[in-house]
Amino acid sequence: MEVEVKFKAYDGVENRIKQIAEFVIEKLEEDLYFNHPCRDFKESDEALRVRKDKEGIKVTYKGAKVDKETKSREEIKLKVDDYNKAIKLFEKLGFKAVREVVKLRKIYRIGDAIICYDKVKGLGKFVEIEIEIEGKANFEIAKQKVFEIAKQLGFDSKNSIRKSYLELLEEKNRV
Amino acid sequence: MEVEVKFKAYDGVENRIKQIAEFVIEKLEEDLYFNHPCRDFKESDEALRVRKDKEGIKVTYKGAKVDKETKSREEIKLKVDDYNKAIKLFEKLGFKAVREVVKLRKIYRIGDAIICYDKVKGLGKFVEIEIEIEGKANFEIAKQKVFEIAKQLGFDSKNSIRKSYLELLEEKNRV
Numbered sequence: 001m002e003v004e005v006k007f008k009a010y011d012g013v014e015n016r017i018k019q020i021a022e023f024v025i026e027k028l029e030e031d032l033y034f035n036h037p038c039r040d041f042k043e044s045d046e047a048l049r050v051r052k053d054k055e056g057i058k059v060t061y062k063g064a065k066v067d068k069e070t071k072s073r074e075e076i077k078l079k080v081d082d083y084n085k086a087i088k089l090f091e092k093l094g095f096k097a098v099r100e101v102v103k104l105r106k107i108y109r110i111g112d113a114i115i116c117y118d119k120v121k122g123l124g125k126f127v128e129i130e131i132e133i134e135g136k137a138n139f140e141i142a143k144q145k146v147f148e149i150a151k152q153l154g155f156d157s158k159n160s161i162r163k164s165y166l167e168l169l170e171e172k173n174r175v
Numbered sequence: 176m177e178v179e180v181k182f183k184a185y186d187g188v189e190n191r192i193k194q195i196a197e198f199v200i201e202k203l204e205e206d207l208y209f210n211h212p213c214r215d216f217k218e219s220d221e222a223l224r225v226r227k228d229k230e231g232i233k234v235t236y237k238g239a240k241v242d243k244e245t246k247s248r249e250e251i252k253l254k255v256d257d258y259n260k261a262i263k264l265f266e267k268l269g270f271k272a273v274r275e276v277v278k279l280r281k282i283y284r285i286g287d288a289i290i291c292y293d294k295v296k297g298l299g300k301f302v303e304i305e306i307e308i309e310g311k312a313n314f315e316i317a318k319q320k321v322f323e324i325a326k327q328l329g330f331d332s333k334n335s336i337r338k339s340y341l342e343l344l345e346e347k348n349r350v
Contacts, residue, residue, distance in 0.1 A: 038213030
């Protein structure tokens with residue numbers, strides 16, 4: 001389970017991140033999102049993607065969001081050995097590639113939380129704060145923590161963006 | 176693409192395999208087969224499985240058989256890092272685990288062909304002869320080769336079994 005909040009970045013936010021958190025890695029993440037052969041992920045609020053970055057290739061399933069204030073959701077991540085084969089396998093199973101999401105991500109760590117400073121192609125800059133938890137037992141504590149970090153970075157929890165980059169890009173391209 | 180024939184083993188066949196081919200590896204293969212959330216793989220003649228053996232974990236998609244004499248079909252194999260996560264990911268996507276197929280497989284190599292001597296739990300002993308090819312260009316040549324090897328092992332191409340172990344087990348359990 002990934003407890004996660006997202007905010008639109010403001011000028012200078014990266015310096016504030018650097019003051020409280022430790023830099024881990026910078027990477028270009030190229031994600032390809034799929035829709036399901038017989039249910040609409042837009043309606044079910046799920047997602048399936050294949051990600052390629054310099055650390056490897058991952059297939060990720062995301063469940064529906066679990067609360068109203070954050071974008072927290074169940075995640076199942078599977079490392080795989082081949083990007084094109086992963087895409088082909090899901091296409092053969094009837095999944096339809098719907099959109100690519102490409103971003104330059106800088107990852108910072110503070111305790112058990114991760115802060116991502118993202119430059120998303122076609123969307124702009126965002127900050128995501130997330131904590132991975134096992135099961136749902138520590139959900140409220142983790143949620144408090146990510147909002148506390150958000151506050152430290154000058155974000156108001158009211159401005160938390162619950163939409164995924166995929167949804168934001170779909171919205172932008174619909175207009 | 177996997178060009179493949181299968182025969183019921185007879186007593187002594189393994190000795191004949193050893194005379195013409197080189198032993199590669201023996202392993203216990205534990206396969207879990209899934210059905211699709213919105214099409215019946217029994218009807219479409221496709222398959223999706225997660226395999227666990229001592230070499231690792233693999234997700235494999237198999238397309239419909241492409242001819243009437245062999246069990247040749249397209250295969251997409253993806254190495255993954257976690258057996259339980261792979262199963263959970265497909266279950267979350269609506270795939271239903273239908274049956275486990277467990278076998279002790281001894282693999283032999285002869286040129287670009289593989290001979291498998293399989294002891295399948297609940298079914299008995301079988302021999303599979305297969306050649307992997309890229310695309311369909313060399314299909315007929317590969318098919319001739321696998322039947323040639325089958326002949327060397329004393330099998331008559333008329334007795335080629337086109338059903339998968341999954342199908343044979345389903346059949347047996349239906350009776």
